[in-house]
Amino acid sequence: MNLDTESTARTLLADGKGILAADETPGTLTKRFDALGIPSTEQSRRTYREMLFTAPDAATFISGVIMQDETIRQKSSTGTPLAQLLASRGIVPGIKVDTGAKPLALAPGETVTEGLDGLRDRLAEYRGMGAGFAKWRAVIHIADGRPSGPCVIVNAHALARYAALCQEASLVPIVEPEVLMDGSHSIERCEEVTGMVLHAVFQALSEQRVALESMLLKPNMIVPGTASSRPASVEEVATATLGCLRRNVPAAVPGIVFLSGGQSDRLATAHLNAINRLPGPKPWKITFSYGRALQDAALEAWHGRDDNVKAAQEALSHRARCNGASSLGRYTDEMEATSSIRYPTP
Numbered sequence: 001m002n003l004d005t006e007s008t009a010r011t012l013l014a015d016g017k018g019i020l021a022a023d024e025t026p027g028t029l030t031k032r033f034d035a036l037g038i039p040s041t042e043q044s045r046r047t048y049r050e051m052l053f054t055a056p057d058a059a060t061f062i063s064g065v066i067m068q069d070e071t072i073r074q075k076s077s078t079g080t081p082l083a084q085l086l087a088s089r090g091i092v093p094g095i096k097v098d099t100g101a102k103p104l105a106l107a108p109g110e111t112v113t114e115g116l117d118g119l120r121d122r123l124a125e126y127r128g129m130g131a132g133f134a135k136w137r138a139v140i141h142i143a144d145g146r147p148s149g150p151c152v153i154v155n156a157h158a159l160a161r162y163a164a165l166c167q168e169a170s171l172v173p174i175v176e177p178e179v180l181m182d183g184s185h186s187i188e189r190c191e192e193v194t195g196m197v198l199h200a201v202f203q204a205l206s207e208q209r210v211a212l213e214s215m216l217l218k219p220n221m222i223v224p225g226t227a228s229s230r231p232a233s234v235e236e237v238a239t240a241t242l243g244c245l246r247r248n249v250p251a252a253v254p255g256i257v258f259l260s261g262g263q264s265d266r267l268a269t270a271h272l273n274a275i276n277r278l279p280g281p282k283p284w285k286i287t288f289s290y291g292r293a294l295q296d297a298a299l300e301a302w303h304g305r306d307d308n309v310k311a312a313q314e315a316l317s318h319r320a321r322c323n324g325a326s327s328l329g330r331y332t333d334e335m336e337a338t339s340s341i342r343y344p345t346p
């Protein structure tokens with residue numbers, strides 16, 4: 001057992017806190033900036049990340065931040081490496097280490113996540129820069145005949161190889177098998193596929209001797225496809241999600257940190273809250289590791305302008321506070337109503 005990684009996992013799962021995923025590649029962040037007319041340069045991306053990382057309330061509700069290669073090498077406006085800035089606020093710096101989902105050979109429309117070549121050396125370098133944990137995202141599409149068996153197996157195998165290398169390097173691996181929301185599938189189909197994928201992932205982790213006590217799982221919630229004709233209520237999503245996790249995630253895993261996956265920010269908060277309020281056994285901590293659901297309102301408020309920094313930081317802190325409450329099952333509509341920030345209704 002590695003005491004270092006177990007204690008990092010505990011820190012990440014502190015009561016009432018969750019993780020901020022700020023690990024968009026420069027290409028993805030450029031698309032988000034373009035949509036708002038914000039110029040995307042190495043400097044503007046750094047300014048944006050520094051704005052997020054220094055939000056006054058951030059450390060109260062955010063235990064860790066996932067960065068990307070460009071960001072972990074950047075320094076704040078006052079010359080402090082961003083990883084060090086986070087650590088000085090009591091936030092564990094993390095790093096996304098996969099190199100993206102690439103087309104899977106002989107499997108039209110499916111992908112396999114790459115990044116294993118040279119990973120041992122990269123992990124050692126990131127550890128030296130202060131990272132305490134890492135992330136790798138596998139992407140699973142639902143469609144007719146998809147996912148295929150081979151797609152699930154190769155992605156699970158790669159997740160386990162990555163997780164084993166992380167633990168060797170004393171980094172906590174966040175294992176993220178994301179079943180996408182895109183498509184017209186039902187909530188039942190999402191549950192079936194997610195269950196199958198989780199089963200394959202935990203089999204691969206066990207075969208490759210990954211210590212479940214020193215990893216976090218980052219799954220999707222069980223929701224209908226975005227083009228499904230039958231929407232699901234918050235209660236239905238919560239019940240299906242917790243049931244699927246109970247059937248497929250061993251109790252030795254200390255924490256489940258959900259991705260938001262394109263849900264609106266308020267809905268992602270409401271779902272997390274409903275899951276935590278359900279009765280019955282929950283052997284893991286259940287919290288958030290949101291990207292868009294934490295950042296969208298802040299990015300919109302910031303719009304690339306220095307004079308908007310305070311409003312943007314308030315927007316991030318507000319979402320983090322609401323999600324922190326949801327991680328304890330204590331989120332209420334009044335928390336949104338008392339905010340000075342206005343959101344479109346979900």
Ligand code: 13P
Binds near residue numbers: 137262289291
């Ligand atoms: P979203 O919450 O925007 O899905 O991002 C989380 C993440 O880290 C995806 O890999």
